[in-house]
Amino acid sequence: MATKDIDFSSKGYLNMQLLRFTTAGSVDDGKSTLIGRLLYDSKSLFEDQLDAVKRASVQKGSEHLNLALFTDGLRAEREQGITIDVAYRYFATPNRKFIIADTPGHIQYTRNMVTGASTANAAIILIDARNGVIEQTYRHAYIAYLLGIPHIVVCINKMDLLDYSQEVFEKIKADFNAFVAKVLPGEDLRFIPISALKGDNVVKPSQKMEWYNNSTLLETLETIPIDQDHDMIHQRFPVQYVIRPESDKYHDYRGYAGRIAGGIFHPGDDVMVLPAGIKTKIRQIDTFNGPLDEAFPPMSVTLLLDDDIDISRGNMIAGAGDLPKAASEFDSMICWMNPKPMQFNGKYALKNNSRDVRCVIDKIDFVLNINTLEQIAGRTSLAMNEIGRIHLRTTKPLFFDPYTVNRQTGSIILIDEATNETVAAGMIL
Amino acid sequence: MKDYNLTHLRELESEAIYVLREVAAQFERPALLFSGGKDSIVLVHLSRKAFHPAAFPFPLLHIDTGHNFAEAITFRDDLVKKFNARLVVGSVQESIDTGRVIEEKGINASRNVLQTITLLDTIEKYKFDAAIGGGRRDEEKARAKERFFSHRDEFGQWDPKNQRPELWNIFNGKKRMGEHFRVFPISNWTEMDVWQYILQENIELPSLYFTHEREVFFRDGIYLAKAPFMAMKSTEKAEKLRVRCRTVGDVSCTGLVLSTADNLEDIIKEIAATRVTERGGRYDDKRSEAAMEDRKKEGYF
Numbered sequence: 123m124a125t126k127d128i129d130f131s132s133k134g135y136l137n138m139q140l141l142r143f144t145t146a147g148s149v150d151d152g153k154s155t156l157i158g159r160l161l162y163d164s165k166s167l168f169e170d171q172l173d174a175v176k177r178a179s180v181q182k183g184s185e186h187l188n189l190a191l192f193t194d195g196l197r198a199e200r201e202q203g204i205t206i207d208v209a210y211r212y213f214a215t216p217n218r219k220f221i222i223a224d225t226p227g228h229i230q231y232t233r234n235m236v237t238g239a240s241t242a243n244a245a246i247i248l249i250d251a252r253n254g255v256i257e258q259t260y261r262h263a264y265i266a267y268l269l270g271i272p273h274i275v276v277c278i279n280k281m282d283l284l285d286y287s288q289e290v291f292e293k294i295k296a297d298f299n300a301f302v303a304k305v306l307p308g309e310d311l312r313f314i315p316i317s318a319l320k321g322d323n324v325v326k327p328s329q330k331m332e333w334y335n336n337s338t339l340l341e342t343l344e345t346i347p348i349d350q351d352h353d354m355i356h357q358r359f360p361v362q363y364v365i366r367p368e369s370d371k372y373h374d375y376r377g378y379a380g381r382i383a384g385g386i387f388h389p390g391d392d393v394m395v396l397p398a399g400i401k402t403k404i405r406q407i408d409t410f411n412g413p414l415d416e417a418f419p420p421m422s423v424t425l426l427l428d429d430d431i432d433i434s435r436g437n438m439i440a441g442a443g444d445l446p447k448a449a450s451e452f453d454s455m456i457c458w459m460n461p462k463p464m465q466f467n468g469k470y471a472l473k474n475n476s477r478d479v480r481c482v483i484d485k486i487d488f489v490l491n492i493n494t495l496e497q498i499a500g501r502t503s504l505a506m507n508e509i510g511r512i513h514l515r516t517t518k519p520l521f522f523d524p525y526t527v528n529r530q531t532g533s534i535i536l537i538d539e540a541t542n543e544t545v546a547a548g549m550i551l
Numbered sequence: 552m553k554d555y556n557l558t559h560l561r562e563l564e565s566e567a568i569y570v571l572r573e574v575a576a577q578f579e580r581p582a583l584l585f586s587g588g589k590d591s592i593v594l595v596h597l598s599r600k601a602f603h604p605a606a607f608p609f610p611l612l613h614i615d616t617g618h619n620f621a622e623a624i625t626f627r628d629d630l631v632k633k634f635n636a637r638l639v640v641g642s643v644q645e646s647i648d649t650g651r652v653i654e655e656k657g658i659n660a661s662r663n664v665l666q667t668i669t670l671l672d673t674i675e676k677y678k679f680d681a682a683i684g685g686g687r688r689d690e691e692k693a694r695a696k697e698r699f700f701s702h703r704d705e706f707g708q709w710d711p712k713n714q715r716p717e718l719w720n721i722f723n724g725k726k727r728m729g730e731h732f733r734v735f736p737i738s739n740w741t742e743m744d745v746w747q748y749i750l751q752e753n754i755e756l757p758s759l760y761f762t763h764e765r766e767v768f769f770r771d772g773i774y775l776a777k778a779p780f781m782a783m784k785s786t787e788k789a790e791k792l793r794v795r796c797r798t799v800g801d802v803s804c805t806g807l808v809l810s811t812a813d814n815l816e817d818i819i820k821e822i823a824a825t826r827v828t829e830r831g832g833r834y835d836d837k838r839s840e841a842a843m844e845d846r847k848k849e850g851y852f
Binding site: 137140207208209210211218219221233234348349354362363365367368371375379386408410411418421422424459471474475476529530535537543547 | 554555556557558559560561562563564566568569572573575576599600601602603604605606688689692695696711714715716717718719720721723725726727738739741743744
């Protein structure tokens, strides 16, 4: 691997950070070429992969190495020349390891974009410089905002076809800004003029666009600060599993295993256990490697408490003075993901953190025209790939924060109880 | 200001532990697919961490092709003893003897494909409802689209076009009777991550991964181990060379690389300089462009 620039044997590699990003673009924006370029120029491809793509390029009659072929996945996709699902790719530089959620851009695949966006720290939105900001750009930008992706990088691609014109770049930037200012201001937003095909400003700075004296895409991805991407303020610990060893040595051990979803926990902290509403203190934060002085997202740990309380999976341990919302009725934005449309007043299984409940959708406030963001009232259902705002009632209360505060505690999925399929993703308001 | 970042290895570890705990919470009879290879050894290590100080709440399941490296079996048995684990073995030889599968013949015969039937039969026999595997998305293009929780119908088949969407860290393990899940806790790890983690955690590996002298022969760009059950062409000659395994499968499909690396640091340097993917040395993937995709649909690991 290209890993020549990385000193794997040193402590450097052991200190790298992880950045997850998603890519959104329309069919011909050159998304696959961009990812191929990132992998190729960062020397993350192996010889056998390169050879396979070289062979295929020649076979298909390409003039140059067809970078898009690197991201070709399943046979069905190769035959149809499209991407049918989220594919995950990996590469590393001396500073960071990257996970790319590569999602297709055509309209019927909103659900895949939502899926890829759900775990991303950053989103790359691709715009074809020849077309500028089009309806699909709005859709991609809106999904990135809706899913709470903290950092957005707009890549204006195919600059080589427009003489690397600064004017074109500035115009598209202004159009995009006008759109987002209207919807959701205050995001970390960056613009980069690139040519994925020629390699300008992807990994190497462009010689053709000296007017742009800012970071390349890769430099940007390497330096985006991600330490504030989790909620570090409100202490949230969804109990995932109870550990009770059946051994004499640990006879009285009762540990609550889970992954910290928010805030920083210390031994001695006052916490409250929900739904019991009982206050206690953290006695110890336990791990295989010994107890910890503090724990923060997204660490998987085991909490031991001062008092013997009946706690099980689906409970929440939260800062005693700073509780999450507890409610069995709430509003949520929702993306429908199943070919079978939403049933109004239908009952679904619902998962939130480690909690399993049932719910009924008793109100649809509006369905969004995702290209214009117009709110359409009076609808009684949502079809696949539609996004809307609904009201839900649950059989038991959930413990959550608004999605905009905490992406873990504020997210839900709905499951069709007849087919067991995941049919919707929700962001609690 | 204090730095509240996890290193990428710690973050991947935490993610894998989370997934393993979800398996224990959502399924009644999970099992961990153990091959004796490094990825499944890392899974055992992660399982010990996830349920500490309790024992991990699932048995190890080994699908034994009968064509093993002796070192891998010795290692397996030692590990089972050391961690007081339970071991369940599904035998391909038994599947052949009972007529469930027919042994391939000829030069390129391998029991690799037959394993799928044995695996599915064993899952059914023990009523396992989740099989935890060491598959990684960086290994192969069909695996790049795999979920953490991968649903299999009652025939054990994978339908890549009809996978459940997987969002945030919410995993849907709901299923009907007779269906099961494959779960891949180290989906997001790369080969380099696995090696770095083995180094960081000082995890013990079978001696096969380190340099040793072995009788090998060269076929289609790969060194394969000489063994009684490996048919050789008249033009192929066995020679003694210093080699090591980059992956460990059964003998018929495991390519060996020329190497003098006898410690983890050297192996990592070697991998960093390698110009061929890990599965480039897997004989089973060379059968066709979509070899992995086809096997996965049928229920392969």
